[in-house]
Amino acid sequence: MKHLLNTADLSLDEAILLLDTTAQMAATQSREIKKLPTLRGRTVVNLFFEDSTRTRISFETAAKRLSADVINFSAKGSSVSKGESLKDTALTLDAMGADAVIIRHQASGAPHILAHSGWLDVPVINAGDGTHQHPTQALLDAFTLRRHLGGELVSAGELPSLNNGLGGDLRGRKVAIVGDVLHSRVARSNVYLLHTLGAVVTLVAPPTLVPVGAETWPCEISYNLDEVLRDWQPDAVMMLRIQRERMGSAGGGFFPSPLEYTRKYGLDEKRLGLLQDHAIVLHPGPMNRGLEISARAADSHRSVIVEQVSNGVAVRMAALYLLLAGETHSNDTPAKAGF
Amino acid sequence: MTTTYFISNVAPYGNERVDMTLSGGKIAQIVPAGTGTAPEGATTIDASDLIALPGLVDLHTHLREPGREDAETVLTGTRAAAMGGFTAVHAMANTSPVQDTAGVVEQVWRLGKEAGWVDVHPVGAVSVGLAGKQLAELGAMADSRAQVRVFSDDGKCVDDPVLMRRALEYVKAFDGVVSQHAQEPRLTENAQMNEGVVSAEIGLTGWPAVAEESIIARDVLLAEHVGSRVHICHLSTAGSVEIVRWAKQRGINVTAEATPHHLILTDELARGYNPVFKVNPPLRTQNDVDAVRAGLEDGTIDIVATDHAPHTVEDKDCEWNAAAFGMTGLETALPVVHKTMVETGKLSWERVAEVLSTNPARIGRIDTGEFAQGRPLEVGEPANVVLYNPNSPVVVDPRSQLTMSDNTPFAGMELPGRVVATFLRGRATVLGTVPQDGEEGKAAGSELPA
Numbered sequence: 001m002k003h004l005l006n007t008a009d010l011s012l013d014e015a016i017l018l019l020d021t022t023a024q025m026a027a028t029q030s031r032e033i034k035k036l037p038t039l040r041g042r043t044v045v046n047l048f049f050e051d052s053t054r055t056r057i058s059f060e061t062a063a064k065r066l067s068a069d070v071i072n073f074s075a076k077g078s079s080v081s082k083g084e085s086l087k088d089t090a091l092t093l094d095a096m097g098a099d100a101v102i103i104r105h106q107a108s109g110a111p112h113i114l115a116h117s118g119w120l121d122v123p124v125i126n127a128g129d130g131t132h133q134h135p136t137q138a139l140l141d142a143f144t145l146r147r148h149l150g151g152e153l154v155s156a157g158e159l160p161s162l163n164n165g166l167g168g169d170l171r172g173r174k175v176a177i178v179g180d181v182l183h184s185r186v187a188r189s190n191v192y193l194l195h196t197l198g199a200v201v202t203l204v205a206p207p208t209l210v211p212v213g214a215e216t217w218p219c220e221i222s223y224n225l226d227e228v229l230r231d232w233q234p235d236a237v238m239m240l241r242i243q244r245e246r247m248g249s250a251g252g253g254f255f256p257s258p259l260e261y262t263r264k265y266g267l268d269e270k271r272l273g274l275l276q277d278h279a280i281v282l283h284p285g286p287m288n289r290g291l292e293i294s295a296r297a298a299d300s301h302r303s304v305i306v307e308q309v310s311n312g313v314a315v316r317m318a319a320l321y322l323l324l325a326g327e328t329h330s331n332d333t334p335a336k337a338g339f
Numbered sequence: 340m341t342t343t344y345f346i347s348n349v350a351p352y353g354n355e356r357v358d359m360t361l362s363g364g365k366i367a368q369i370v371p372a373g374t375g376t377a378p379e380g381a382t383t384i385d386a387s388d389l390i391a392l393p394g395l396v397d398l399h400t401h402l403r404e405p406g407r408e409d410a411e412t413v414l415t416g417t418r419a420a421a422m423g424g425f426t427a428v429h430a431m432a433n434t435s436p437v438q439d440t441a442g443v444v445e446q447v448w449r450l451g452k453e454a455g456w457v458d459v460h461p462v463g464a465v466s467v468g469l470a471g472k473q474l475a476e477l478g479a480m481a482d483s484r485a486q487v488r489v490f491s492d493d494g495k496c497v498d499d500p501v502l503m504r505r506a507l508e509y510v511k512a513f514d515g516v517v518s519q520h521a522q523e524p525r526l527t528e529n530a531q532m533n534e535g536v537v538s539a540e541i542g543l544t545g546w547p548a549v550a551e552e553s554i555i556a557r558d559v560l561l562a563e564h565v566g567s568r569v570h571i572c573h574l575s576t577a578g579s580v581e582i583v584r585w586a587k588q589r590g591i592n593v594t595a596e597a598t599p600h601h602l603i604l605t606d607e608l609a610r611g612y613n614p615v616f617k618v619n620p621p622l623r624t625q626n627d628v629d630a631v632r633a634g635l636e637d638g639t640i641d642i643v644a645t646d647h648a649p650h651t652v653e654d655k656d657c658e659w660n661a662a663a664f665g666m667t668g669l670e671t672a673l674p675v676v677h678k679t680m681v682e683t684g685k686l687s688w689e690r691v692a693e694v695l696s697t698n699p700a701r702i703g704r705i706d707t708g709e710f711a712q713g714r715p716l717e718v719g720e721p722a723n724v725v726l727y728n729p730n731s732p733v734v735v736d737p738r739s740q741l742t743m744s745d746n747t748p749f750a751g752m753e754l755p756g757r758v759v760a761t762f763l764r765g766r767a768t769v770l771g772t773v774p775q776d777g778e779e780g781k782a783a784g785s786e787l788p789a
Contacts, residue, residue, distance in 0.1 A: 085657055086657055105658065107661060108542035108543050112611070113613075132543075188542060212545060213538060213545075216536045216539070217539070
C-alpha cells in the first residue's frame with residue numbers, strides 16, 4: 001500500500017490490517033502520555049483545498065500523536081481561480097521535503113492525480129475528494145462497526161473492548177446507509193469497504209439522491225426507510241448529512257421540503273424503536289439535528305457518533321503509520337515498534 | 340506555383356492501381372498502372388504502397404484564432420490539417436471575438452488564404468456572441484467574401500426552440516445549414532463526463548445521453564416543420580443514432596456527424612482522471628461506440644468530423660473539474676477511421692472518401708465552383724488528393740504532431756497508417772510525410788491572398 005486513495009482498492013487483508021492497527025493505536029490513546037515517537041523527524045502536510053476543520057484537526061492530531069511535524073497548507077480555490085495550481089503546490093511540497101501529503105479537494109480525482117502525476121513521490125492520503133471518496137471516514141466507520149458488531153452481539157449502549165473483532169471482518173452484518181448518496185463520498189467509500197469486509201449494505205434515499213449507475217454497486221438500494229428498518233432489520237444505521245443548500249439547486253431541489261425529507265427519511269425515536277436491541281446508529285458529522293436525525297436519536301444510547309470521532313484519530317494514526325513507518329520497517333508491527 | 344506530379348502505381352480508393360498525373364491544379368490524366376509516362380519536368384512519386392483519396396474536408400475544426408493563439412493559430416492548425424490529409428476545414432465560430440459578423444469571418448478566411456495549407460471556410464455563429472439570445476447577422480456573413488454557409492454556436496447549444504426555429508428558417512434564403520451542438524443546458528449543469536456506471540463510481544457529475552437526444556429529437560421535428568435542413572454535430576449516443584435514423588426514414592433533411600474519438604474511446608478512460616479524455620460531448624459507453632460505428636456504416640451518420648479542439652498544457656495539466664473540454668484530432672482522423680471502420684470491414688475506402696470528403700463538402704456547400712472540394716478522383720477535377728499508406732503503423736506522439744497543442748487522446752496508441760502526401764489544387768502541402776513549408780510557416784508556393 002503506497003497511498004490511501006480509494007477504499008475500492010483495498011484488499012480484505014489490507015483492510016483488516018488497517019483496522020487491527022487502528023485498535024492498537026486506539027489502545028495507546030487511553031494512556032496518560034498519548035504521544036508515540038514513531039514518526040519523529042518526518043513531515044506530514046495537510047493540504048486542504050476545501051474547508052474542513054474537523055477532518056484537518058483529526059489528521060493533525062493523529063500525526064502529532066505519532067511525533068511527526070505537521071504543516072497545514074490551506075489552499076482554497078481551484079487552479080482555475082487566481083490561486084496556485086495543484087501541480088505547483090505539489091512541486092513546492094516536494095521541494096520542501098514533505099514525507100506524506102494528506103489532501104482534501106473539491107474536485108473528484110485530485111488525490112489520484114497528485115499520487116500518479118509524478119509531481120511528487122510520497123504517500124498520498126485522500127482526506128475527501130469531491131463526490132468521490134473519503135477512505136479514512138469509511139475505515140473509522142468500519143472500525144466502529146467491528147468493535148460493536150464484530151463479536152458476540154451485545155445490547156446497544158454497552159462499549160465492547162477495542163480488541164473486539166480483532167483480526168476479523170464484518171461478514172453477514174447488515175448496514176443501512178441513509179440520505180444523500182448522490183453527493184456523498186462517505187457513502188461511496190463505505191459501500192466498497194463494507195462489501196470487502198463481507199457486510200451487506202442497503203442504501204436508502206429518495207430516488208433523486210441516488211446516482212444513475214449506482215445499480216452496479218455491490219449493495220441494495222431502497223427508497224423506503226421504514227420498510228428497511230422494519231423488514232430488513234439492519235445491525236447498524238448510518239445517517240448521511242443533508243446539505244440544506246441542495247434544496248434550492250437545479251430543478252427546484254432534490255426533494256420538496258426539509259419537512260417532507262424528515263418525515264420520510266429522518267431518523268427519530270419512533271424509527272429507532274423498530275430496531276433490534278443491539279443495533280447502533282452512526283453519522284459522519286456534522287449533523288443537522290432535526291433534519292436527517294432528531295436530537296433524541298442523535299443522543300440515544302444507540303448512537304456511537306461521538307465514539308466515531310475518537311476512532312477517527314486512531315484510524316488516521318494507523319494509516320500514517322502503515323504508509324510511512326511501513327516504508328522503512330516493513331516487518332515491524334506496532335507492537336514491535338514499541339508501543 | 341504548381342508543379343506537375345506524376346503519381347505512379349497508386350490505388351485510388353484502394354482499387355486497381357493507376358498512374359495519375361496532376362497538372363495545372365487539375366487531375367490531368369489517369370491511366371492503368373505502368374502505362375503512363377511522366378510529363379517533362381514532372382516530379383515522380385512512386386506510390387506503389389499508397390492509396391489515393393480525395394482531399395479530406397473537415398466540417399468541424401477549432402482553429403482558436405482570433406483569441407487563443409496560445410493554443411492554436413489558423414497557420415498552425417491548417418498546417419496540422421494538411422498533415423492529416425485535409426484540403427479544407429470549417430473553422431468553428433467560438434473564437435474571441437466570436438465569428439458572428441462579416442468582419443470576423445472575413446478575417447479568419449483571409450488568414451486561411453495567407454497560410455495556404457488548406458481552404459479555410461469560417462463557420463458563422465447562429466447567435467450574437469454565442470449567447471443564444473439574438474440571431475447574428477447570418478445574411479451578412481453569407482454575403483461576405485467568406486461565403487459562410489454553415490452556422491453553429493458549437494460549444495453551446497442553441498437551446499431556445501424559437502431561436503432555433505428562426506435560424507433554421509432564415510438560412511434557407513442562402514442555402515445555409517444550422518449545425519447544432521445538441522446539449523440541453525439544464526440537464527448538463529456542471530457536467531463532467533458521461534452519466535452512467537463510471538461517473539457514479541468515480542464521483543464526477545454526469546452528462547446524460549438524454550440531454551443530447553432530446554435536443555436532436557426536437558430539432559429534426561423543427562426542421563421537418565419549417566422544411567429546412569439541419570446538421571447534428573458530434574453525435575455520441577446510441578439513442579441519437581436511433582433518432583437520426585428515424586428522422587431520415589421519415590424524409591427529414593438531417594445530416595449527422597461523428598468524431599473519430601467517439602468511434603474508438605469510452606468513458607472507462609475517465610477512471611484515471613486524466614483530463615486529456617475530457618471532451619464535450621463526453622466519451623460514452625462501448626454500446627454507444629458500437630452504435631455510432633453502425634450508424635456510420637449504414638449511412639445514418641453522414642460524415643466524420645474531427646472537432647479538433649486544441650488546448651494549452653495549463654488548461655489540461657490539472658484536476659479534471661478545472662480542465663477544459665476538448666481533444667485534438669486533425670492528424671489522427673484518417674488513421675482512426677481506418678482502424679475503426681476499414682479494418683473492421685464496415686467501410687470501404689470509397690465510403691471513407693464519402694464520409695471524410697464528399698459528404699462534408701456537400702453539407703458545407705463547397706462542392707462546386709473554382710475552389711470545389713470533395714470531388715471525385717477523375718480527370719478534369721481539382722487536384723485535391725491525399726496519398727495514404729495503409730500499411731505503415733505509427734505510434735502517436737503528441738510532441739511530434741504539428742498542432743501547437745498536445746491534447747491528443749491517442750498518445751501512445753498505435754494507428755495503422757499514415758498520410759504521405761497531400762495536394763491542394765495540384766500543389767503539394769505535404770510530400771514524403773513532410774510539410775512543404777515556405778516563408779514564416781506558410782505553405783510553400785501558396786497563392787497570395789486574393
